[in-house]
Every structure is written in structure tokens, then in C-alpha cells.
Amino acid sequence: MSLNTRILTLASMLTLIAALASWLAYRELSRDIMERWGQEVAEIQVRYDSARLLQSLEREIGLARQMADSLAIQQWADNPDDPVLQATAIRQMESFRNNFRDNNYFVALRKNLHYYFNNADNEFDGDQFRYQLDPAKAEDAWFFRLIEEGRDFHLNVNPDTELGVTKLWIDVLIRGNGRDVLGMVGTGLDLDAFLRDIVDVGKDGITTLFVDFNGAIQLYRDRNYIDFASIIKPEGQKNTIDLLFEAEDDKQKMLGMLQMLKNRGGEEGAIASSFVTIDGRRHLAGVAYLPAIGWFEITLLDLDTLIPPSFFWPLVAVFLITLLLTLVLFHGLVRRWVLKPVVALEQAVNQIREGNFALHELPKPDNEIGQLSAHFEDMASTLRSSTENLQEQVSQRTDELHRLARVDALTGLGNRRALDEALATELERARRQNSGFGILWLDVDQFKAINDERGHQTGDAILCDVAHWLKACLRPYDIAGRWGGDEFVVLLSPCDLQTLEHTAQRIRVNIESQGKALGLPVSVSIGGHLAGAHENLDDLLKQADQALYQAKQNGRNQVRISSEQSSTCA
Numbered sequence: 001m002s003l004n005t006r007i008l009t010l011a012s013m014l015t016l017i018a019a020l021a022s023w024l025a026y027r028e029l030s031r032d033i034m035e036r037w038g039q040e041v042a043e044i045q046v047r048y049d050s051a052r053l054l055q056s057l058e059r060e061i062g063l064a065r066q067m068a069d070s071l072a073i074q075q076w077a078d079n080p081d082d083p084v085l086q087a088t089a090i091r092q093m094e095s096f097r098n099n100f101r102d103n104n105y106f107v108a109l110r111k112n113l114h115y116y117f118n119n120a121d122n123e124f125d126g127d128q129f130r131y132q133l134d135p136a137k138a139e140d141a142w143f144f145r146l147i148e149e150g151r152d153f154h155l156n157v158n159p160d161t162e163l164g165v166t167k168l169w170i171d172v173l174i175r176g177n178g179r180d181v182l183g184m185v186g187t188g189l190d191l192d193a194f195l196r197d198i199v200d201v202g203k204d205g206i207t208t209l210f211v212d213f214n215g216a217i218q219l220y221r222d223r224n225y226i227d228f229a230s231i232i233k234p235e236g237q238k239n240t241i242d243l244l245f246e247a248e249d250d251k252q253k254m255l256g257m258l259q260m261l262k263n264r265g266g267e268e269g270a271i272a273s274s275f276v277t278i279d280g281r282r283h284l285a286g287v288a289y290l291p292a293i294g295w296f297e298i299t300l301l302d303l304d305t306l307i308p309p310s311f312f313w314p315l316v317a318v319f320l321i322t323l324l325l326t327l328v329l330f331h332g333l334v335r336r337w338v339l340k341p342v343v344a345l346e347q348a349v350n351q352i353r354e355g356n357f358a359l360h361e362l363p364k365p366d367n368e369i370g371q372l373s374a375h376f377e378d379m380a381s382t383l384r385s386s387t388e389n390l391q392e393q394v395s396q397r398t399d400e401l402h403r404l405a406r407v408d409a410l411t412g413l414g415n416r417r418a419l420d421e422a423l424a425t426e427l428e429r430a431r432r433q434n435s436g437f438g439i440l441w442l443d444v445d446q447f448k449a450i451n452d453e454r455g456h457q458t459g460d461a462i463l464c465d466v467a468h469w470l471k472a473c474l475r476p477y478d479i480a481g482r483w484g485g486d487e488f489v490v491l492l493s494p495c496d497l498q499t500l501e502h503t504a505q506r507i508r509v510n511i512e513s514q515g516k517a518l519g520l521p522v523s524v525s526i527g528g529h530l531a532g533a534h535e536n537l538d539d540l541l542k543q544a545d546q547a548l549y550q551a552k553q554n555g556r557n558q559v560r561i562s563s564e565q566s567s568t569c570a
């Protein structure tokens with residue numbers, strides 16, 4: 001895997017890990033903030049809802065208490081058959097009717113079990129007695145149960161089948177001087193209007209309900225959940241908060257909170273809260289006990305509705321974009337500072353390994369890699385000049401070796417190899433140009449005797465002299481070489497028969513006269529041959545050799561020439 005891919009993968013993985021860690025931290029933190037915020041809001045909402053309910057009921061409850069404390073009503077309740085007291089009491093009751101919010105009242109007397117009622121339309125004017133309460137009737141059980149319980153005040157959501165209305169009833173006991181219960185007075189509030197105005201706060205995500213001591217639902221925006229006539233129902237048949245929660249755990253949690261608040265007996269500001277699940281959604285439940293009415297107020301906050309997760313999406317988007325930009329920037333910088341220079345460096349190394357020193361300028365970031373690239377360029381430059389130097393030297397040495405390999409070490413003339421090459425070149429040229437050339441084959445006469453008489457060193461010196469004298473007789477472009485031993489070969493090109501013979505004679509005479517001048521008996525025999533354009537090497541050497549042989553045979557110190565046409569010796 002390339003460094004680029006590795007760094008990109010590593011950076012992506014680190015980014016992913018950072019994103020995951022941040023996401024988890026964000027989720028925990030946001031949940032924590034939401035929960036803290038939710039608890040605060042739940043407590044505020046519970047207080048607010050409780051205050052709203054109490055505020056709307058306070059005046060009605062106060063009026064109902066005043067009504068129960070009315071001397072006229074109390075006296076009549078004690079003597080229900082007294083028509084004067086009844087008339088006074090009914091006047092009093094009618095004045096209270098005008099003051100109650102829904103302009104209705106009821107009075108139920110314990111002694112004769114008469115139930116009186118009049119409504120906002122004054123429908124029962126003069127006919128306030130509506131019916132007689134019957135302990136045997138289930139619909140009337142509320143009256144007997146409340147007297148039995150002896151609670152001076154009670155709220156009751158109850159359908160009155162006789163009257164055909166369902167109301168939130170405020171019930172207050174009438175007590176006589178001896179504190180004995182004489183009956184009950186109160187007013188009924190229109191349940192639907194009350195639910196609409198007070199219970200349903202009209203805000204998505206916030207639900208308010210009121211339950212009694214036993215958890216039976218008394219007020220809830222959905223009437224189907226309300227436990228009507230709760231007072232007379234046996235336990236187990238009531239609509240309790242159990243209906244709202246699916247999980248047994250949540251039910252226990254709610255009942256536990258009710259119990260705890262009940263135990264604290266309406267301690268000022270006591271509120272409990274906990275998370276519960278309703279319809280599969282997490283809610284924060286805030287609970288307060290309202291000792292004034294003996295109910296609990298429960299506020300349920302659907303946090304996902306109040307603060308939907310989408311609320312945080314812009315934050316998440318900004319975070320992700322920042323993370324992505326950081327990754328891109330990081331990779332860009334690593335590419336610029338590390339990857340690009342390293343790749344260029346590697347390419348330069350490969351280039352130099354292949355012997356190509358023509359480097360492009362390397363990128364040099366302001367860091368260690370940049371310094372490395374600069375050092376590498378210096379090194380490459382040094383290597384380049386020393387290599388060029390070395391190549392120059394090798395070339396010179398090779399040329400020198402090439403030259404030495406073709407030079408006769410003793411005489412300084414070309415050697416047998418040089419002569420072979422010159423002959424091949426000349427034959428080629430002759431064929432190409434369809435022209436001939438001349439060849440002379442020289443052999444020092446009686447050289448063995450010179451060696452024997454004067455010593456080998458003298459013999460060497462004489463060979464050098466012969467070479468020197470030979471060279472002096474030639475044109476600059478003629479080629480002379482030592483064939484081996486005391487034999488020399490000369491190539492003459494261009495050449496004709498006359499030139500060949502004249503040159504051979506000049507050589508022979510010059511060597512003889514130079515030798516005499518030195519007091520040396522040196523002479524050479526020369527065989528010459530004028531080669532045609534299409535002769536091969538063997539033939540022309542053979543021709544020259546035969547001519548030389550004839551020169552020797554004829555007494556030495558002579559020239560014999562043969563040519564392709566004549567094949568005879570001159």
C-alpha cells in the first residue's frame with residue numbers, strides 16, 4: 001500500500017474515531033442537558049399547572065365553603081321540614097348560584113335525603129327540589145360515601161344521571177353546631193370547558209392530568225381515561241394512571257412518587273420527577289401533591305417533541321463539515337509537506353539508478369524532507385560530474401588501449417592487428433570504389449645473422465631503424481606496420497603499379513644507404529602486389545608473399561612486384 005493511501009486511510013480512521021467519540025460525547029452531553037433542562041421545565045410546568053388549577057378552583061371552593069357555613073342553610077338542614085327556614089335557605093342558595101362561576105349549586109340534606117339543584121338558566125326556580133337520595137342506588141352512593149368518609153371538602157368528577165349532566169363537582173359538608181354532618185353543598189363546573197381551559201395546556205409535548213390519592217385519573221384531556229364517579233368504585237375497577245404506562249417499571253415508579261409525596265404530606269414545593277415511556281416515547285413525568293384539593297398533578301413532557309433531535313442537526317452538520325474540512329486540509333498539507341516531495345525524491349532516485357542525471361527540480365518544503373531533497377540534489381550533481389569525469393577517463397583509456405592494441409611496442413608502427421584492420425578497410429573501400437591499392441611486404445635480409453653476430457639488442461635497434469627509415473619514404477596517408485619478426489607491410493592507396501614499384505625501390509635504397517651510413521649491413525627484400533578491386537585478403541597476401549619469396553630467391557636486397565592483371569614479378 002502506498003504511503004499516500006496509508007496516510008489517507010490512517011487520517012480517515014482517526015477522523016472516524018474522533019467523530020465517533022465526539023458523537024458519543026455529544027449524545028451523552030445533549031441527553032444530560034436535555035434531562036436537566038427537562039427536569040427544570042417539568043418542575044416549573046407542574047407548579048404552573050397546579051397554580052392554574054387551584055386559581056380557577058379557589059374561588060369556587062371558597063364560595064362553596066361559605067355556602068356550607070351559611071347559618072340559614074345550616075338551620076334549614078337541621079330542620080328540613082320547616083318551610084320558613086327552607087324559604088330563607090333557598091333565597092340564600094339562589095344568591096350563591098349567581099356568584100358561582102357556572103351559576104349552579106346543589107344542596108343535599110342528610111335528614112330527609114332531599115337533593116336540591118338549580119342551574120344557570122334558573123330552570124328549576126321554585127322547584128329546586130329535584131329528587132330524593134336513595135342509599136340503595138349506585139348513582140347516589142357518592143353522597144353516603146362522602147359523609148361516611150367525613151372529609152369536609154371533596155372534588156368529584158361525576159355524571160349525574162338524574163340531572164343528565166357530567167360535571168366537576170365541588171362538594172363541601174354542612175356541619176351543625178355539634179360538628180355533626182347535616183348535608184352537603186357545592187357547585188358543578190362544566191367538565192368539557194374545564195378540561196379545555198385548564199387541563200389541556202394546548203402545547204404539543206406537554207400533557208397535564210390530575211389523579212386522586214389512589215392514582216385514579218380525575219382530570220385528563222381525553223375523557224375516556226377519566227375515572228368518573230371514582231368515589232364509589234371499588235379498587236381494581238378504577239381508571240388509574242396504570243392505563244397510561246405500558247411498562248410495569250414505569251407504573252411502579254409513578255406510584256412510588258405519589259406515595260413519597262403523600263408521605264411528605266404536601267410539604268411546600270415538594271415535587272418529584274422521573275423518566276417514563278408512553279406510546280413508545282420517552283417522557284419526563286413531574287408530579288406535585290396539591291393538599292388543598294387532595295389530588296396529585298402530573299405533567300408529562302415529551303422531550304423529543306419539545307426539543308426535536310432535528311434541532312441539533314445544524315450543529316451536527318457544522319461539526320461533520322469541520323471534521324471533513326480538517327481531514328481534507330490535513331491530507332493536503334501532508335501531501336504537500338511529505339508525500340509529494342517523497343514521491344519526487346523516489347522518482348529521482350530511480351532516474352539516477354537508471355543513469356539519467358537530467359533531474360527536474362525537486363519540491364523542497366520548509367522542513368527536514370525539503371533539506372533531504374536539497375542534499376539529494378547536491379549529491380546527484382556531484383555524482384553527475386564525477387560520473388561524467390569517470391566516463392571521460394574511461395573513454396580516454398579505452399581509446400588509448402585501442403591504440404596500444406594496434407601499435408607495435410618495439411617500432412611504434414602499427415602491429416599485425418592494425419594491419420589486418422587496415423587491409424579489411426582497404427579491401428572494402430576498393431570494392432566500393434572499384435579501385436585497387438598497393439601492398440609491399442618487406443623482410444630484413446639475413447637478420448638472424450645480425451642477431452647472432454651483434455646480439456639481440458642490436459637486432460632490436462636495427463628493427464627500429466628500419467621502421468623509421470621505412471616511414472620516411474612514405475606519403476602521410478600510406479600505412480606501414482610490422483607484420484611480425486623482421487617483416488613489415490606497407491599499404492599504399494591510391495596506388496598504381498608505377499607508384500608501387502617506385503615506393504618499394506625508394507624504401508629498399510633508403511634502408512640500404514642509411515644502414516651503410518651507420519656501418520651496418522642492413523638491406524631488405526620487398527615483395528609488392530597491386531591489388532584489384534575484387535581480390536580477397538588471402539590472395540593478395542599470397543601474391544605479395546610470393547613476390548617477396550622471389551626477391552629473396554634472386555639474391556635479396558631486391559624488389560619484386562606482381563599485380564592482379566599480370567601476376568608476374570617486375
Ligand SMILES: Nc1nc2c(ncn2[C@@H]2O[C@H](COP(=O)(O)OP(=O)(O)OP(=O)(O)O)[C@@H](O)[C@H]2O)c(=O)[nH]1
Pocket residue numbers: 443444445446447448449451455456457458459460463484485486552556
Ligand atoms: N633482435 C630481434 N630478432 C628477431 C626479432 N623477431 C625475430 N627475430 C629474429 O629474426 C630472424 C629472422 O630470420 P629469418 O627471416 O627467418 O631469416 P634471415 O636470417 O633473415 O634470412 P633471410 O630472411 O632468408 O634473408 C630470426 O633469427 C628471429 O629470431 C626481434 O624482435 N628482435
